[in-house]
Amino acid sequence: MSESSQTIAADRDDADVDALRARIRQAAEAVRERTPMAQSFTNFVTINLVANAQLAAGGAAAMSFLPDDVVDTASMSGADYINVGTLLPFYKDALPKIARAFRKTGHQWVLDPVAAGIGSTRTEILRAFRAAPPTIVRGNASEIIALATMWGLISPDDATRPAGVESVDEVEAAVEPAKALARFLAASAPEGEAAVAVSGEADLVTDGATVYRLPGGSPMMAKITGAGCSLGGVTAVYLAVTDPLTAALAATALYDRAGEAADKVSNGPGSFQVAFLDALWNTTPDQIAASEILTV
Ligand SMILES: Nc1ncnc2c1ncn2[C@@H]1O[C@H](COP(=O)(O)OP(=O)(O)O)[C@@H](O)[C@H]1O
Numbered sequence: 001m002s003e004s005s006q007t008i009a010a011d012r013d014d015a016d017v018d019a020l021r022a023r024i025r026q027a028a029e030a031v032r033e034r035t036p037m038a039q040s041f042t043n044f045v046t047i048n049l050v051a052n053a054q055l056a057a058g059g060a061a062a063m064s065f066l067p068d069d070v071v072d073t074a075s076m077s078g079a080d081y082i083n084v085g086t087l088l089p090f091y092k093d094a095l096p097k098i099a100r101a102f103r104k105t106g107h108q109w110v111l112d113p114v115a116a117g118i119g120s121t122r123t124e125i126l127r128a129f130r131a132a133p134p135t136i137v138r139g140n141a142s143e144i145i146a147l148a149t150m151w152g153l154i155s156p157d158d159a160t161r162p163a164g165v166e167s168v169d170e171v172e173a174a175v176e177p178a179k180a181l182a183r184f185l186a187a188s189a190p191e192g193e194a195a196v197a198v199s200g201e202a203d204l205v206t207d208g209a210t211v212y213r214l215p216g217g218s219p220m221m222a223k224i225t226g227a228g229c230s231l232g233g234v235t236a237v238y239l240a241v242t243d244p245l246t247a248a249l250a251a252t253a254l255y256d257r258a259g260e261a262a263d264k265v266s267n268g269p270g271s272f273q274v275a276f277l278d279a280l281w282n283t284t285p286d287q288i289a290a291s292e293i294l295t296v
Pocket residue numbers: 139140141165166167199200201202203216217218219220221222226227228229231252255256259
């Protein structure tokens with residue numbers, strides 16, 4: 001690329017990011033004004049932190065493991081959240097059934113494919129979601145790589161070994177799998193829009209076309225259980241008020257800013273978790289929208 005076309009591309013990227021910032025601010029304000037409810041079907045380990053984080057971010061929470069509850073409540077819920085961290089045998093039929101019900105009504109949902117690649121039941125459930133996919137997938141790098149492999153979107157040669165709930169891959173290793181997943185989700189979405197968010201030391205969000213990198217947060221976020229799970233729940237709160245790309249960026253940026261604020265005033269994992277909820281509550285729409293968002 002010549003120097004002048006590089007400058008034009010950089011100017012266009014700056015204009016795109018400015019437009020995104022305006023959407024992020026609007027979404028953060030809308031969450032505070034409207035208290036949108038996002039229903040969750042999430043794991044037993046971190047369910048309480050997910051609900052508290054959704055409230056602290058300005059939304060409302062409803063947790064259920066009853067498939068009929070989930071389908072009924074979806075009519076009142078702005079968006080749903082499914083997290084496969086802890087599963088029971090009956091979920092093998094229940095979760096794909098719920099995903100199909102969402103599909104039928106066009107109800108939007110966020111998937112956290114926790115521990116993707118581990119266990120035949122989890123694999124069967126995650127494979128089934130391919131036919132009735134979410135609007136946003138949010139996970140760590142290993143989970144995004146495993147899901148993209150499972151759905152046949154990347155070559156198995158590019159896959160790494162499955163991880164547990166913690167990532168064994170760097171965020172950078174998930175760039176192409178994340179883009180492939182986002183393109184697949186967008187092609188399946190009624191509105192043609194979707195996003196994938198990969199968390200780690202510096203987070204990555206993509207709509208399949210552009211890759212956005214969001215640095216920040218705190219290493220202490222990996223020392224409490226549920227930072228990732230609750231980010232998925234908060235992403236669903238945002239999805240209730242805005243488009244998938246803006247929702248993924250806004251929730252990711254909020255987590256980075258809140259993590260930094262909590263880091264400054266805490267003294268270990270216990271006080272960090274308390275400070276983190278306070279910081280989710282106190283971070284302003286302007287602070288979220290002013291977050292560093294890199295397109296290189
Ligand atoms: N080393 C780190 N530095 C800064 N932020 C981090 C770090 N590790 C995790 N985070 C943040 O913690 C949150 C959860 O990410 P992660 O730990 O990757 O998810 P998971 O718990 O699903 O593996 C994200 O907001 C991410 O930005």
